[in-house]
Amino acid sequence: MTMTLLSPEHSVVVSRERRARVVVLASGSGSNFAALADAAADGSAPFAVRGLIYNVAGAGVAARASARGIPARLIAHQGFRSREEFDDAVVAALREMEAEWVAMAGWMRIATTRLLEAFAGRILNLHPSLLPSFRGLRAVEQALAAGVKISGCTVHAVVPAVDEGPIVGQAAVPVLEGDDAASLGARIHAAEHLLYPMALARAIAAAG
């Protein structure tokens, strides 16, 4: 028995000369940013991480970008009068970075149509449950409260409804006796780090 069940992948043919340009949106420690960047850096992925946009000054993800020589841009949401204006600034930065795909990785902002329409079908998000179970905030706590024995994580395309949109990939992990949100969350995070690069590669391949 493995501890993680990944949804199956099809092999992806990678052209080194033409890898999709991905920019990551993150708000936190950046472990999934690092997973994506490191998958891209080994040359086997069909994408390159061209930049990071983060919205929380001092977030750990900034140091991870710096350590990898990946350009990072802080766009603090407090400086904007509306979600729309904030997303306009995000879109402008994504365009400056020549993003083709946008990977949300712990991005704690609700996307508006300004962002969704600018990169329609090319924005992915990661959610720490096996959707459609446990949408919304505190998904790990929701799973523990429901008493499930298996949980996991989901990469899905982003649409206006929160935590909806076509599912690209999922990974399942067991819930163990005595788990709390920290221990189950850590197990789910580890699965996310495996899943997200594979799911992004699949989405890119499917888009042609």
Next chain:
Amino acid sequence: MTMTLLSPEHSVVVSRERRARVVVLASGSGSNFAALADAAADGSAPFAVRGLIYNVAGAGVAARASARGIPARLIAHQGFRSREEFDDAVVAALREMEAEWVAMAGWMRIATTRLLEAFAGRILNLHPSLLPSFRGLRAVEQALAAGVKISGCTVHAVVPAVDEGPIVGQAAVPVLEGDDAASLGARIHAAEHLLYPMALARAIAAAG
């Protein structure tokens, strides 16, 4: 990558002299009845399958019981004026068979409080999804329609609400490209046959 992720089990100490007496309720072909009976027959399980109650004349499960020498009782629901009277007959048969635990395995009847109170906390059911996703009928079709990449099955204690009650065990399987209800259903059934004996053993151990 294995094709099935089972929720983890704790080893169960089995006394050969005192194994819990289980009666199975089934309506269909009986593959899960067979999985439970065969798990019990090899002596490693903490339960013995003492009988089968089925409600559909000619159901395949009857032949499986006969082939294993397990007493089977047909209680056709059409002969009763209410769900309660039907369940009274089921409870009477369960008591004649000296059931301590009741395992629903494709039992296509909604249990009333007559049954639930007679075996409170000792009735398990199997559902072909990773609950809380996809409750109710046609769970496999629901999963396909939702586009999930991982589905599975759940063993849970039965309470008055349909497909609710504490989860005892779950197993996850991938959804593959090109799956239809038949192919995904077969993969989930195979996982059920692994899961149900383990989950029943866990429930018995937890009950002391």
